[in-house]
Amino acid sequence: MTVDSVTIALVGSGGAGAMTAGQMLLDAAANVGWYGLMSRSTGPQIRGGEAAALVRLSPTPVHGPGDRFDLIVAFDWQNVERFAAELPLSDKSVIVTDPSQGEVPAVLAASGAKQIELPIKELAAKIPGGRVNMVGLGAVAAVIGLPRAGIDAVIRKALGKKGDAAVQASSAGIDAGAKEAAGWGLDLELAAPNRGDGVRWNISGNEAAGLGALKGGVKFCAAYPITPATEILEWLAPNLARTGGKLVQAEDELASIAMCLGASFSGVPSITATAGPGLSLMTECIGLGVASETPVVIVDVQRGGPSTGIPTKSEQSDLNIAVYGLHGDAPHLVVGPTSIGDCLFTTQWAVHLAEALQTPAIVLSDQAMGQSRAIIDKPADAPHKAERLLATDLGGGEKYKRYANTESGVSPAAIPGMPGGEHTADGLEHAENALPSSQASDHQKQLDKRLRKLTSHEFGDAWADIEGEGEIAVVTWGSSTGPSREAVRRLEAAGRKARLVAIRLIFPVQPAKLAEALKGVTKVLVVEQTHGAQFHKFLRAHYDLPGEVSVFSRPGPLPIRAREVHETLVSLI
Amino acid sequence: MDTHLTENVPAPTPHDYKSDVKPIWCPGCGDYSVLAGITRAMANMGMERHNTVVVSGIGCSSRIPAYTSVYGYHTVHGRSLAVASGVKLARPELNVLIFGGDGDGFSIGGNHFLHACRRNVDMTYIVMDNQVYGMTKGQASPTTEADWCESKLTPEGPGVNPIQPVALALACGANFVARGFSGDPNEVARLIVEGVKHPGFSVIHVLSPCVTFRPEQRGWKSTVHPYGREPTDDPNAAMRAVLEDDGFGLGIFLAGNRRPFQPGSAVTSTIAQIEEGFAV
Ligand SMILES: Cc1ncc(C[n+]2csc(CCOP(=O)(O)OP(=O)(O)O)c2C)c(N)n1
Ligand code: SF4
Ligand SMILES: [Mg+2]
Numbered sequence A: 001m002t003v004d005s006v007t008i009a010l011v012g013s014g015g016a017g018a019m020t021a022g023q024m025l026l027d028a029a030a031n032v033g034w035y036g037l038m039s040r041s042t043g044p045q046i047r048g049g050e051a052a053a054l055v056r057l058s059p060t061p062v063h064g065p066g067d068r069f070d071l072i073v074a075f076d077w078q079n080v081e082r083f084a085a086e087l088p089l090s091d092k093s094v095i096v097t098d099p100s101q102g103e104v105p106a107v108l109a110a111s112g113a114k115q116i117e118l119p120i121k122e123l124a125a126k127i128p129g130g131r132v133n134m135v136g137l138g139a140v141a142a143v144i145g146l147p148r149a150g151i152d153a154v155i156r157k158a159l160g161k162k163g164d165a166a167v168q169a170s171s172a173g174i175d176a177g178a179k180e181a182a183g184w185g186l187d188l189e190l191a192a193p194n195r196g197d198g199v200r201w202n203i204s205g206n207e208a209a210g211l212g213a214l215k216g217g218v219k220f221c222a223a224y225p226i227t228p229a230t231e232i233l234e235w236l237a238p239n240l241a242r243t244g245g246k247l248v249q250a251e252d253e254l255a256s257i258a259m260c261l262g263a264s265f266s267g268v269p270s271i272t273a274t275a276g277p278g279l280s281l282m283t284e285c286i287g288l289g290v291a292s293e294t295p296v297v298i299v300d301v302q303r304g305g306p307s308t309g310i311p312t313k314s315e316q317s318d319l320n321i322a323v324y325g326l327h328g329d330a331p332h333l334v335v336g337p338t339s340i341g342d343c344l345f346t347t348q349w350a351v352h353l354a355e356a357l358q359t360p361a362i363v364l365s366d367q368a369m370g371q372s373r374a375i376i377d378k379p380a381d382a383p384h385k386a387e388r389l390l391a392t393d394l395g396g397g398e399k400y401k402r403y404a405n406t407e408s409g410v411s412p413a414a415i416p417g418m419p420g421g422e423h424t425a426d427g428l429e430h431a432e433n434a435l436p437s438s439q440a441s442d443h444q445k446q447l448d449k450r451l452r453k454l455t456s457h458e459f460g461d462a463w464a465d466i467e468g469e470g471e472i473a474v475v476t477w478g479s480s481t482g483p484s485r486e487a488v489r490r491l492e493a494a495g496r497k498a499r500l501v502a503i504r505l506i507f508p509v510q511p512a513k514l515a516e517a518l519k520g521v522t523k524v525l526v527v528e529q530t531h532g533a534q535f536h537k538f539l540r541a542h543y544d545l546p547g548e549v550s551v552f553s554r555p556g557p558l559p560i561r562a563r564e565v566h567e568t569l570v571s572l573i
Numbered sequence B: 001m002d003t004h005l006t007e008n009v010p011a012p013t014p015h016d017y018k019s020d021v022k023p024i025w026c027p028g029c030g031d032y033s034v035l036a037g038i039t040r041a042m043a044n045m046g047m048e049r050h051n052t053v054v055v056s057g058i059g060c061s062s063r064i065p066a067y068t069s070v071y072g073y074h075t076v077h078g079r080s081l082a083v084a085s086g087v088k089l090a091r092p093e094l095n096v097l098i099f100g101g102d103g104d105g106f107s108i109g110g111n112h113f114l115h116a117c118r119r120n121v122d123m124t125y126i127v128m129d130n131q132v133y134g135m136t137k138g139q140a141s142p143t144t145e146a147d148w149c150e151s152k153l154t155p156e157g158p159g160v161n162p163i164q165p166v167a168l169a170l171a172c173g174a175n176f177v178a179r180g181f182s183g184d185p186n187e188v189a190r191l192i193v194e195g196v197k198h199p200g201f202s203v204i205h206v207l208s209p210c211v212t213f214r215p216e217q218r219g220w221k222s223t224v225h226p227y228g229r230e231p232t233d234d235p236n237a238a239m240r241a242v243l244e245d246d247g248f249g250l251g252i253f254l255a256g257n258r259r260p261f262q263p264g265s266a267v268t269s270t271i272a273q274i275e276e277g278f279a280v
Helices: A018-032 A080-086 A119-125 A132-144 A148-162 A165-181 A205-216 A230-242 A253-265 A276-292 A319-324 A341-358 A440-455 A478-495 A510-515 A534-542 A561-573 B031-045 B060-068 B082-088 B102-108 B108-121 B165-172 B185-197 B215-223 B233-241 B271-276
Strands: A006-013 A034-040 A050-058 A070-073 A094-097 A114-117 A200-204 A221-223 A246-249 A269-272 A297-302 A332-335 A360-366 A373-377 A425-426 A464-468 A472-476 A500-503 A505-507 A523-528 A550-554 B052-056 B071-074 B095-101 B124-129 B175-182 B202-206 B249-257
Touching: A006 A132, A018 A034, A018 A050, A018 A132, A018 A148, A018 A373, A070 A132, A080 A332, A094 A132, A094 A276, A094 A561, A094 B233, A119 A132, A119 A165, A119 A276, A132 A148, A132 A165, A148 A165, A165 B175, A200 A205, A205 A230, A205 A269, A205 A297, A205 A360, A205 B202, A205 B271, A221 A230, A221 B082, A230 A246, A230 A269, A246 B082, A246 B175, A246 B185, A253 A269, A253 A276, A253 A297, A253 B071, A269 A276, A276 A297, A276 A319, A276 A332, A276 A360, A319 A360, A319 A534, A319 B124, A332 A341, A341 A360, A360 A478, A425 B060, A440 A478, A464 A510, A472 A478, A472 A561, A478 A500, A478 A523, A478 A561, A500 A523, A500 B215, A505 A510, A523 A561, A534 A550, B031 B060, B031 B124, B031 B185, B052 B060, B052 B082, B060 B071, B060 B095, B082 B095, B082 B102, B095 B102, B095 B185, B102 B108, B102 B124, B102 B165, B108 B165, B124 B185, B165 B175, B165 B202, B165 B249, B175 B185, B185 B202, B185 B249, B185 B271, B233 B249
Parallel strands: A006 A070, A070 A094, A094 A114, A221 A246, A221 A269, A269 A297, A297 A360, A332 A360, A425 B071, A472 A500, A472 A523, A523 A550, B052 B071, B052 B095, B095 B124, B124 B202, B175 B202
Antiparallel strands: A006 A050, A034 A050, A034 A373, A200 A373, A332 A505, A464 A500, B175 B249
16 A cells, blocks of 8 residues: 655754755655655754754655654764754554664653654664665665656766765665665555656755746845845855845845845846845835835845744744735735746746836745755746836927826836936835925825836736635635645535635735636635734625635744644545 | 056046936035035046946935935945945956945944954045935934934934044044045045045944935034044054044044955866865
């Protein structure tokens, strides 16, 4: 008997190499044709401390974390209590433990999980240059039936440069672990991979967002580091340089957003990435972008809030500040990727929209997408590019009007270097000719036009992911989409029908499109990861939701699992 | 200065760099003369209007961009230097100047001032110091004397010592530092020309009276004096000399040799090549 998904945790303190082993497991699984998802859990220590690599593998695409862990391999049990809540187990789970590291902690043992002793340290010590993480990886490989060739390729790639001895030490460690595990007789062999011809990628959400920026045509980034967004900036630094763009490290987020506005004002598409604390600092300048009609993209990789909150854990609680956080009536774009791979599409789309509509776009990613890696099918190429409507016929008889009140609301832009287009862009309310004005008629006109350019734009099908049919629908967004999608598929697999609507375009809202998507629906379940049900309240403010509406809303740091959404759905039917 | 008007075009005049917008300033405000100095400097250099960007924050002095005929960005309070850095880093071929006040530059924007000085992007910052928040009707700024008791907000005086902008600029690593006085717009124009021509970040501290909230500053015309030394390229020598200055010496304190910050970029990969790195 094989299983169609397996969820594994590799746990250990700093030097054990749990993360490396997890990474190699994911890479090896990808090599042989499985899909996968790896997230990491670490304590507050900057380096070292307890850590866990959380890996889920399957022959079909993986949408989110598993319901519970099938297999935990622990190199030691230091401080594991601190994240025991992130390791749900059942009596069907298996814990592999090294007897030299003491007993399995009671919080985990209480699950009734089967315990298997493996002298990991002792086995590693027998191998010259042997490491515990390789012994553990070998055991996992044997349990799930990961072909040896897949691991060998990963070892060669990772350690080839260090020479034959290092490769041999790792191989011997894998062998030692595999040999022991061969006799365990566990029913955790993963169903055979289904390797089609398509190209697969191994990518994190943060890398995907960076790539989306490049593909959209971004050429400037100003950066201030913050967990969990830093990887976007660090990925962009070399890759912008390679493609003719520039990244500069700013002194704070007030500066990073301001620098981006300066670059964009000069016609160079720009992006910055941050998390909640940085977004809070940026809000005044985002408002300047709205008023001065200067495009800019801000990726907010959300983490637990408020304040410094829980920097390394995920939440969707920046929705309110992203939509409502600017002073004045300041409509702007807010979009949210619905998966790790979708961080590429959505960021690229945001660059396109910001430039086309000459306004800031906030991309709401989160830690769960940003810092997890997935094996996915190579995303299809999207056509979206930065294309700003530029002024023509400058320098003729009529003086250029930067904020001309056009039908679409988008005014042709003049950028420095264009003779005849000279004007002063302004955050002060202004007349069409850009000169400051506090006249009621100018304020009304400019407010109207800045809203109209958003509401009259046709966003096409990308506004949401819509799947399935039936009278019950899950309405969700962001990384709550993965577990919701899996829950809906489970219902379908059991012969029941359900719909999934994952809204990608948060603002401007699309009431007619959602009404169409929910036609015939009698029950709606809203799924989100906040304490205050922010998304539900947002939907209530802007949409008519049909029938009976229920909410599954919970704050971080624990991820929402498909089982929870599925159980809620079943209880509603 | 990389961008000049082409030959055979009549030499531009200061008037060519003025817009037809009437300033909102009080009669007698020092900023009128600074504006005159700015447009004179632009004319002297024959700056191409379409290739010139002026950036400002918020305050009376920050209103200048709309009074010029070049590209401008009137941004938010305190952020002008960061916005301008984005302009120049993204489009190095543009001429970039920044205008603002003592509150905008040294209080709410103080951190950006520090980092603009040390970053040394090739642009010129003209800060109009009237030792007061003019626009918000007369509160103490970081350059106001500790015992100035005219503000309702601090009736006993701000009680904290003022900063010395020129010394601060030098300490933070600015590459060109000068002081002018609005009462002498020709000299202001000369300092701006020198600052713009000098590679890197140039700070031009201009004493510009607020006749409404600091009427006693009308007396500055008899307080200012030539600084009296030749400009040096040695920041240490400039700093030693400035510490002996009374805050009213006019001239160029430092014309240093630090290399401007301007990350370059050359296309060495296609996006498709970068994408290949993700393939399993
Ligand atoms: C974030 C923010 N805080 C406060 C203000 C109010 N404000 C406008 S101008 C100004 C001070 C201006 O002083 P200064 O920069 O010295 O310019 P001056 O008017 O003296 O030329 C203040 C506090 C603002 N516009 N924005
Ligand atoms: S308040 Fe002072 S600084 Fe402002 S315009 Fe009047 S005189 Fe000038
Ligand atoms: Mg002032």
